[in-house]
Amino acid sequence: MRVITWNVNSVRVRQERLLALLARHAPDVLCLQELKVESGGYPHEAVQAAGYHSTVLGQKTYNGVAVLTRAAVTEPLVGLDDGVDDPQARLISVRVGGVRAVSVYVPNGGAMGSDKWQYKLAWLARLRRWLERHARPAEPLVLCGDFNVAPDALDVHDPDAWINEPLYHPEARAALKGVLDWGLSDTFRPLHPDEPGLFSWWDYRMLAFPKNRGLRIDHIFATAPLAARAERAFIDRDERKGESPSDHAPVVVDFRET
């Protein structure tokens, strides 16, 4: 089973790149974030013609998440569903072939101390409670998305410069750990131990990509039965090159079949 997560930064602008990605990598599950379009504006027909089912939670202008699958899905779950009055489209989940797949777009956090920063920390705590309500650590589950958190110094091009930023602040990392402690582990880092310079996002500005000044903030986390089967993981840096790329590159993980 091949799983990919990718922040597309507008699915309309990236439609041709999306179709090329499906053809190039043939994922079984593709989790998308930052669709930046209402569900009705999502390119359902083009994706279906490429052989994929789409389960979509769109939103005008901002956010928006989707799960694309080769096989048909059951039990779609839409939104954090915790009674909080929150219009932001940041979570969608399906069951496909005995696996639950979740696509999340964790809030960026704005500036330290801002309302957006508090919303980020609160959202990660709400995500933990969503897992407690809807899943069990003993069942196969992948939690994929743009978490807007780099877990470790190895995941940041210049940790000293980022330590007080929302993407790498100790409080953000602690909030992410609070999610993982439910029963998830990173599938990428164990396959690349101690290897520096592996990033999934680079700012559009200041030649960050050509200088590889990036962060690893896009993740595929898995429960134990699936994490034990992760056998290959890579970041598709080529997708960040050329005309009109997203500022994020896709993260790809292959799981052995049982």
Add this chain to the structure above:
DNA sequence: ATGGTTGCTTAGCAA
């Protein structure tokens, strides 16, 4: 401290 770039929407916000 500020600015640099991109997308959505059309002046300013979000990232």
